[in-house]
Amino acid sequence: xxxxxxxxxxxxxxxxxxxxxxxxxxxxxxxxxxxxxxxxxxxxxxxxxxxxxxxxxxxxxxxxxxxxxxxxxxxxxxxxxxxxxxxxxxxxxxxxxxxxxxxxxxxxxxxxxxxxxxxxxxxxxxxxxxxxxxxxxxxxxxxxxxxxxxxxxxxxxxxxxxxxxxxxxxxxxxxxxxxxxxxxxxxxxxxxxxxxxxxxxxxxxxxxxxxxxxxxxxxxxxxxxxxxxxxxxxxxxxxxxxxxxxxxxxxxxxxxxxxxxxxxxxxxxxxxxxxxxxxxxxxxxxxxxxxxxxxxxxxxxxxxxxxxxxxxxxxxxxxxxxxxxxxxxxxxxxxxxxxxxxxxxxxxxxxxxxxxxxxxxxxxxxxxxxxxxxxxxxxxxxxxxxxxxxxxxxxxxxxxxxxxxxxxxxxxxxxxxxxxxxxxxxxxxxxxxxxxxxxxxxxxxxxxxxxxx
Amino acid sequence: xxxxxxxxxxxxxxxxxxxxxxxxxxxxxxxxxxxxxxxxxxxxxxxxxxxxxxxxxxxxxxxxxxxxxxxxxxxxxxxxxxxxxxxxxxxxxxxxxxxxxxxxxxxxxxxxxxxxxxxxxxxxxxxxxxxxxxxxxxxxxxxxxxxxxxxxxxxxxxxxxxxxxxxxxxxxxxxxxxxxxxxxxxxxxxxxxxxxxxxxxxxxxxxxxxxxxxxxxxxxxxxxxxxxxxxxxxxxxxxxxxxxxxxxxxxxxxxxxxxxxxxxxxxxxxxxxxxxxxxxxxxxxxxxxxxxxxxxxxxxxxxxxxxxxxxxxxxxxxxxxxxxxxxxxxxxxxxxxxxxxxxxxxxxxxxxxxxxxxxxxxxxxxxxxxxxxxxxxxxxxxxxxxxxxxxxxxxxxxxxxxxxxxxxxxxxxxxxxxxxxxxxxxxxxxxxxxxxxxxxxxxxxxxxxxxxx
Numbered sequence: 001x002x003x004x005x006x007x008x009x010x011x012x013x014x015x016x017x018x019x020x021x022x023x024x025x026x027x028x029x030x031x032x033x034x035x036x037x038x039x040x041x042x043x044x045x046x047x048x049x050x051x052x053x054x055x056x057x058x059x060x061x062x063x064x065x066x067x068x069x070x071x072x073x074x075x076x077x078x079x080x081x082x083x084x085x086x087x088x089x090x091x092x093x094x095x096x097x098x099x100x101x102x103x104x105x106x107x108x109x110x111x112x113x114x115x116x117x118x119x120x121x122x123x124x125x126x127x128x129x130x131x132x133x134x135x136x137x138x139x140x141x142x143x144x145x146x147x148x149x150x151x152x153x154x155x156x157x158x159x160x161x162x163x164x165x166x167x168x169x170x171x172x173x174x175x176x177x178x179x180x181x182x183x184x185x186x187x188x189x190x191x192x193x194x195x196x197x198x199x200x201x202x203x204x205x206x207x208x209x210x211x212x213x214x215x216x217x218x219x220x221x222x223x224x225x226x227x228x229x230x231x232x233x234x235x236x237x238x239x240x241x242x243x244x245x246x247x248x249x250x251x252x253x254x255x256x257x258x259x260x261x262x263x264x265x266x267x268x269x270x271x272x273x274x275x276x277x278x279x280x281x282x283x284x285x286x287x288x289x290x291x292x293x294x295x296x297x298x299x300x301x302x303x304x305x306x307x308x309x310x311x312x313x314x315x316x317x318x319x320x321x322x323x324x325x326x327x328x329x330x331x332x333x334x335x336x337x338x339x340x341x342x343x344x345x346x347x348x349x350x351x352x353x354x355x356x357x358x359x360x361x362x363x364x365x366x367x368x369x370x371x372x373x374x375x376x377x378x379x380x381x382x383x384x385x386x387x388x389x390x391x392x393x394x395x396x397x398x399x400x401x402x403x404x405x406x407x408x409x410x411x412x413x414x415x416x417x418x419x420x421x422x423x424x425x426x427x428x429x430x431x432x433x434x435x436x437x438x439x440x441x442x443x444x445x446x447x448x449x450x451x452x453x
Numbered sequence: 454x455x456x457x458x459x460x461x462x463x464x465x466x467x468x469x470x471x472x473x474x475x476x477x478x479x480x481x482x483x484x485x486x487x488x489x490x491x492x493x494x495x496x497x498x499x500x501x502x503x504x505x506x507x508x509x510x511x512x513x514x515x516x517x518x519x520x521x522x523x524x525x526x527x528x529x530x531x532x533x534x535x536x537x538x539x540x541x542x543x544x545x546x547x548x549x550x551x552x553x554x555x556x557x558x559x560x561x562x563x564x565x566x567x568x569x570x571x572x573x574x575x576x577x578x579x580x581x582x583x584x585x586x587x588x589x590x591x592x593x594x595x596x597x598x599x600x601x602x603x604x605x606x607x608x609x610x611x612x613x614x615x616x617x618x619x620x621x622x623x624x625x626x627x628x629x630x631x632x633x634x635x636x637x638x639x640x641x642x643x644x645x646x647x648x649x650x651x652x653x654x655x656x657x658x659x660x661x662x663x664x665x666x667x668x669x670x671x672x673x674x675x676x677x678x679x680x681x682x683x684x685x686x687x688x689x690x691x692x693x694x695x696x697x698x699x700x701x702x703x704x705x706x707x708x709x710x711x712x713x714x715x716x717x718x719x720x721x722x723x724x725x726x727x728x729x730x731x732x733x734x735x736x737x738x739x740x741x742x743x744x745x746x747x748x749x750x751x752x753x754x755x756x757x758x759x760x761x762x763x764x765x766x767x768x769x770x771x772x773x774x775x776x777x778x779x780x781x782x783x784x785x786x787x788x789x790x791x792x793x794x795x796x797x798x799x800x801x802x803x804x805x806x807x808x809x810x811x812x813x814x815x816x817x818x819x820x821x822x823x824x825x826x827x828x829x830x831x832x833x834x835x836x837x838x839x840x841x842x843x844x845x846x847x848x849x850x851x852x853x854x855x856x857x858x859x860x861x862x863x864x865x866x867x868x869x870x871x872x873x874x875x876x877x878x879x880x881x882x883x884x885x886x887x888x889x890x891x892x893x894x895x896x897x898x899x900x901x902x903x904x905x906x
Binding site: 103164180 | 557560610641666671688696700746796830870883893
């Protein structure tokens with residue numbers, strides 16, 4: 001039972017019902033920190049609206065009482081964008097869990113913001129289609145959060161980021177307007193407000209439902225792990241095989257240092273007979289078995305030694321060397337993690353400069369690089385640094401910017417990187433962003449402190 | 454030689470050089486009307502900047518002298534968005550024709566706004582890739598215009614509209630700021646201003662270059678023409694085959710009235726032994742021949758009579774029945790053309806209600822419907838109406854809106870449909886659009902009269 005203590009809480013209770021306004025410390029707690037423990041803040045309250053109209057009513061109450069709002073989905077973010085900084089109202093999408101039927105003709109499905117990625121995947125697969133996005137947090141991450149952060153993952157090289165999966169969305173703007181562009185792939189009637197909200201990290205509106213574009217379900221898969229001399233050779237290999245492999249679904253890279261860390265952590269032997277400085281993991285997916293297609297493309301690229309896995313257990317074994325990086329790194333210490341992107345032509349230069357900067361600033365630190373080769377998305381991990389020291393973090397972001405890259409490829413800006421946005425966005429771009437923010441949220445109600453410097 | 458007659462022209466000449474400021478009536482004329490002849494207006498001048506910096510200088514001169522600007526690409530638009538209304542400066546992208554090398558590793562290419570779609574296609578194909586967008590105006594339509602209008606076409610069901618092809622773009626805002634998000638598929642550093650500009654029809658900025666995401670080049674194609682009882686059956690067929698056909702590249706529909714018009718116009722026999730009220734044209738594209746895949750999917754859907762074309766001459770012959778609709782309609786009169794979209798589940802209802810409305814308002818008029826089944830994009834053509842009478846046009850748009858559809862699927866809003874935008878956009882959405890426009894273009898410099906009511 002809620003004990004109403006002030007006008008704001010009364011207004012929130014009127015908006016969503018008393019039961020859905022959480023004020024007790026222990027009940028609020030799970031909403032007040034993220035899974036990494038890096039971000040933490042006390043909320044005035046946590047509210048759980050049931051639909052877009054209740055979201056609008058929550059925003060009206062918050063506006064009336066000058067209370068800023070932090071929207072929160074599955075709370076799996078990496079940059080602190082969904083965690084209160086202190087004193088905000090957390091608007092949880094946990095009850096927006098309606099999942100409509102899959103429309104097989106248009107290959108779309110409507111999901112409430114609080115539906116997990118895994119539910120969308122299951123529902124799509126049952127209809128012979130697929131979600132087109134996948135990553136490890138699939139059981140917690142929600143489609144509202146995926147859209148608000150323009151999530152990436154390993155299939156982006158084929159299907160694009162979540163931006164490309166959003167046919168339209170329903171959202172509530174700061175003034176309480178409900179916007180909808182719900183079902184049509186082609187809809188050129190006015191500015192695409194959906195497209196603006198995708199990736200805006202809850203600073204321009206609260207996404208309440210997403211119309212998701214599905215992709216064909218491709219059940220025949222083959223993977224190959226290839227040892228290479230350098231990142232330049234990795235980029236060349238991708239340039240060579242990509243036009244020959246319409247079925248290419250993922251192209252990941254790892255380093256020998258990263259592989260060794262994983263091998264030590266898992267107690268496994270190396271998956272390759274001869275060690276190389278760099279490894280590339282390719283996966284093809286099609287309706288008919290793409291093994292011959294992959295083998296031929298590798299042969300034409302002059303690759304003689306590849307570990308090819310065409311059954312699912314073998315494929316999973318190969319992927320484990322890539323996917324276990326996160327746990328192996330955590331087991332080895334508290335890594336500083338920087339999610340950046342660079343043009344593939346400058347990937348090798350970026351890696352070399354990063355290693356040089358870290359050697360200069362922290363000679364004893366270890367650098368582990370891995371990521372999504374297909375989109376130049378590098379996860380830079382530095383071990384054996386002081387937790388609070390961000391000199392290396394900033395140096396890495398500056399190198400990414402100097403290589404025509406971005407300081408955030410897929411994790412977003414959040415509170416973590418807002419102060420560094422100017423490294424990659426011009427004064428004119430920052431001004432335009434601030435103008436848009438001011439136009440749509442003049443009172444700064446939505447997720448203040450996130451994204452914009 | 455330019456005879457400078459006022460301060461504006463002097464400012465423009467300083468921005469781009471005298472030779473690139475066109476003021477003579479006969480030189481300006483091609484820029485002052487569209488290819489349909491429906492839109493026409495006198496320009497103060499036509500300027501042809503050579504790069505983004507010159508575009509910024511042009512905008513500064515126009516701002517200083519209160520002269521509105523109409524950006525113009527290949528001038529192939531359908532809604533009057535690229536033609537002066539009277540007194541504006543036309544900013545032509547005709548000299549922004551630089552086309553970079555195809556980056557095969559990232560499957561991207563950078564094209565100046567004035568590069569034609571055909572050049573992008575040729576360049577991509579030479580590198581073993583493809584543009585992922587195609588339509589009849591490919592030799593004139595430019596990538597700047599494609600992005601500014603979020604062009605669609607027949608491949609959108611597989612690859613999305615042009616929005617999905619834009620990895621990033623370079624553009625000049627009204628205040629002269631040059632924004633760039635040039636090369637990275639994953640770049641979550643701030644609001645995606647590119648995504649906002651795509652489809653904004655030149656009202657928020659002038660697009661000067663596009664980083665284009667290419668797709669695999671698929672050289673094996675097969676098409677099938679299938680006669681069906683109704684549009685409902687067409688939607689059901691698509692729902693049935695779509696999950697089975699990852700290679701599905703296009704799904705078009707036509708009516709028997711439309712087919713007869715084409716047959717009469719071309720003097721050809723019917724392509725099918727038995728006539729049906731509705732026809733669906735499916736095309737699959739893959740690296741390996743998709744004929745068996747298509748045949749199996751049709752058999753599983755219970756389709757026994759399909760005309761299947763697996764060589765390119767036969768395919769072209771089938772496509773001719775769909776593509777000749779435009780010329781057959783023009784030969785039969787001056788059709789009123791309405792480009793709308795509806796959810797597939799309501800396509801049959803939409804068609805019936807449109808026929809009812811036209812019968813009520815103009816009993817002697819003929820209605821021909823055809824379009825892109827895969828994305829619910831219907832091209833409504835009404836023959837034997839008075840040219841200036843738009844009662845039927847408005848009735849059709851109202852039916853589209855009533856069927857949860859859109860008044861513009863792929864042609865855009867322009868000056869043609871601005872007054873009807875409220876049929877499909879809520880007051881809150883229209884307010885948000887106006888707020889964004891005012892924030893980024895407070896003086897109303899860019900393409901006034903287009904899109905916003």
